[in-house]
Amino acid sequence: MTRYLIPLVIFGVLVVFLAIGLGRDPHEVPSPLINKPAPSFKLAQLKDPSKSFSAEEMRGRVWLLNVWASWCISCRDEHPLLIEYARTGAVPIYGLNYKDRPEDALAWLQELGDPYVLSVSDLDGRIGIDYGVYGAPETYLIDQQGVIRFKQIGPVTPDIWTKNILPLVQEMNRQGGSR
Amino acid sequence: MISKRMFIWSAVTCHRFRPLRLVAAVGGGRKQRLKAATGRRTPNRFFVSVVLICSTAIVASAQLRRPVSNDPPDPAVEQRLAKLSQELRCLVCQNETLADSRADLAEDLRDEIRTQIRAGKSDQEIIAFLTQRYGDFILYRPPVRPKTYLLWFGPFVLLLAGLALLFRYVKRRRDMIEEQPLSNADRAQVEKLLSSASRKETA
Numbered sequence: 001m002t003r004y005l006i007p008l009v010i011f012g013v014l015v016v017f018l019a020i021g022l023g024r025d026p027h028e029v030p031s032p033l034i035n036k037p038a039p040s041f042k043l044a045q046l047k048d049p050s051k052s053f054s055a056e057e058m059r060g061r062v063w064l065l066n067v068w069a070s071w072c073i074s075c076r077d078e079h080p081l082l083i084e085y086a087r088t089g090a091v092p093i094y095g096l097n098y099k100d101r102p103e104d105a106l107a108w109l110q111e112l113g114d115p116y117v118l119s120v121s122d123l124d125g126r127i128g129i130d131y132g133v134y135g136a137p138e139t140y141l142i143d144q145q146g147v148i149r150f151k152q153i154g155p156v157t158p159d160i161w162t163k164n165i166l167p168l169v170q171e172m173n174r175q176g177g178s179r
Numbered sequence: 180m181i182s183k184r185m186f187i188w189s190a191v192t193c194h195r196f197r198p199l200r201l202v203a204a205v206g207g208g209r210k211q212r213l214k215a216a217t218g219r220r221t222p223n224r225f226f227v228s229v230v231l232i233c234s235t236a237i238v239a240s241a242q243l244r245r246p247v248s249n250d251p252p253d254p255a256v257e258q259r260l261a262k263l264s265q266e267l268r269c270l271v272c273q274n275e276t277l278a279d280s281r282a283d284l285a286e287d288l289r290d291e292i293r294t295q296i297r298a299g300k301s302d303q304e305i306i307a308f309l310t311q312r313y314g315d316f317i318l319y320r321p322p323v324r325p326k327t328y329l330l331w332f333g334p335f336v337l338l339l340a341g342l343a344l345l346f347r348y349v350k351r352r353r354d355m356i357e358e359q360p361l362s363n364a365d366r367a368q369v370e371k372l373l374s375s376a377s378r379k380e381t382a
Contacts, residue, residue, distance in 0.1 A: 026273060027273070029270060029313070029314055029316045030314060030316075031314060032310065032311060032312070032313070032314040032315075033312070099283070124287075125284075125287050126291075128287075129287065129288065129291055129312060130312060131312070132312040132313045132314070133284075134270035134271055134284050134313065135270075135271065
């Protein structure tokens with residue numbers, strides 16, 4: 001009996017492992033930046049390059065940093081959702097326009113609407129490297145202390161928004177007040 | 180009479196524009212007929228494929244050699260970059276090294292490594308810079324730490340387990356084989372058979 005049982009058990013274990021492996025997205029690499037301070041940057045604003053914006057200005061506030069580009073196809077998918085979420089006012093969304101031509105980026109916002117409080121231009125992608133960006137769109141949730149609390153690789157979905165981002169934002173707003 | 184080399188060249192260009200023609204020229208079945216029709220020698224299939232493969236390799240490497248930076252390349256820096264980037268994974272095409280990948284990000288990261296080498300950073304510092312941003316996943320050789328013990332030592336554990344199982348199996352088999360001495364009746368029968376055989380031989 002055990003003679004047949006052992007291979008069956010081994011097979012079962014193998015199937016479980018393979019099933020888990022198949023269900024995972026290999027493109028989602030756990031970011032080492034979670035619970036680390038968001039890398040600082042000071043970049044020119046997309047709409048007014050004479051003005052700059054730095055991550056430090058957001059100290060004391062919870063905010064989202066969304067990495068986007070006009071050449072990024074998934075960003076187009078994500079965009080209507082971001083506009084909808086920006087309208088709810090749950091959390092301010094800032095844009096990091098990653099390796100894009102400013103004129104293309106501005107045309108894109110003109111055409112599809114602008115969910116961002118403001119966007120900054122990361123022309124050569126150097127800040128993208130600091131943030132470990134490897135596939136736009138990527139979204140970072142940053143708390144009052146300037147610590148990255150959550151990172152979404154790929155488009156934000158309604159599921160992610162309601163299950164991951166919103167609860168964290170609420171929790172951080174509660175904690176941030178008492179701290 | 181057209182030389183062999185020229186024929187191959189035409190075969191190569193045919194491959195570009197009219198793939199069917201090449202199949203006809205290289206295919207073994209049509210060789211005789213083609214020879215009769217044209218009076219030319221047909222190149223052997225192996226030779227044509229070698230030429231085709233080499234020519235694509237030349238084209239490919241020519242495309243890869245585009246300068247990334249405006250500064251004149253420094254051989255020492257390039258050598259260190261090549262060595263280092265072969266140990267690093269491109270996060271966009273995850274089965275390619277940073278050295279091989281043509282993804283935009285890989286190019287940016289190579290440029291970043293290049294500037295850091297020029298700035299006098301050590302290999303360790305550069306690797307630390309990258310893992311801080313992209314995680315251990317960027318390393319093809321993951322570091323040995325409790326989280327990766329299974330990865331590093333798992334195969335050896337499996338090997339030892341396999342050896343132990345094999346040893347036990349062989350030992351059990353050996354124990355199963357018992358010495359069975361010949362009984363007197365068997366011995367008598369053997370004697371009889373042998374003696375009858377030797378008698379036949381002498382007869």
